[in-house]
Amino acid sequence: MYTSGRLYWTEQHGVKAVSGEILTKYVTLGVHAFLGSPTTDELVTRAGNGRYNDFTGGPTTGVGSIYWTSSIGPCRSTARSGRSGRRPTARPGRSASRPATS
Template sequence: MTRQRRTTRPSASRRGALVTTALAVALTAGIGAATARPVGAFDVGGAIEVEYDRAGGPAVFGDPVTPELDAGRGGRYQAFERNAAIYWHSEAGAHQVGGSIRDKWGALGWENGKLGYPVTGELVTPGGPGRFNHFQGGSIYWSLGTDSHQVGGAIRDKWGALGWEGGALGFPITDEAPSANNGRYNLFTGGAVYWSPRTGAHAVWGAIRDDWVRAGAENGRYGYPTGEEYDYEGGKAQDFQGGRITWLP
């Protein structure tokens, strides 16, 4: 007698689950993928193609002047005709950087410098007629009257808390630079932000800044600012490591 092998067929609900799972796997495999296409002499594809199209395509970038190439720390990039490039990294995504901002970023070491990879494309500043990119390690801001300058860390945080380029400080007019006793500073159109390990980051501007600079700034008897300017006896005052500077109208 031949024994018949028993087979078990999946239920309708089980079959539906298997089909759904297979479909989900197939869809997931294609998420974010863009088929490379020729643009001029080179192909543009993947996440760089997505950013290329999002940011304006040939009208903004022109044609590519390189193929997609390796960049620092496992990234990729492609350069385009109009002094622009798109950089991609797994921790930052794909973002466009161009013009004067790109030139400044390059002068500071590209993706291998302190700024790292861009984490935004080039954007319009909401508080004034300018442009900016944020990077992993800071930002670069450009305006017609100031050109492009880097700002980062606690100084950028203080500047942001005071209104960014739309606040009293305006746009940066220097990159972040070293100052006395391991400090750092940026100058802005409307003042300055100084940071030191002992005092943190504080803004100084106007007549109080003028008096502070005449007294030697951070190298003089007042040292670094320890707080922001405040109302005082009908005028203004600001505290420093070495004392207080007051202003009366």
């Protein structure tokens, strides 16, 4: 039994885990209706100062992500709008948002 968050499955991306404050933000935004399905498990940002999940995107948002850092908590970012309510510290160009490994 998985008790640390939620697991989501799609044929294209398989099983992906979403947990913690990222999961709370995902649920608050309306789950699949807003950001679509997760395309990654929760990953560590390249800078090591946060975590994120990427999502397929909803009909009005485009591909998106939810980032979390201890200093700002969870925030969303969408490719279509290019904006988020609160931004992670090392974000332009997603420099802080890529996984530490390729």
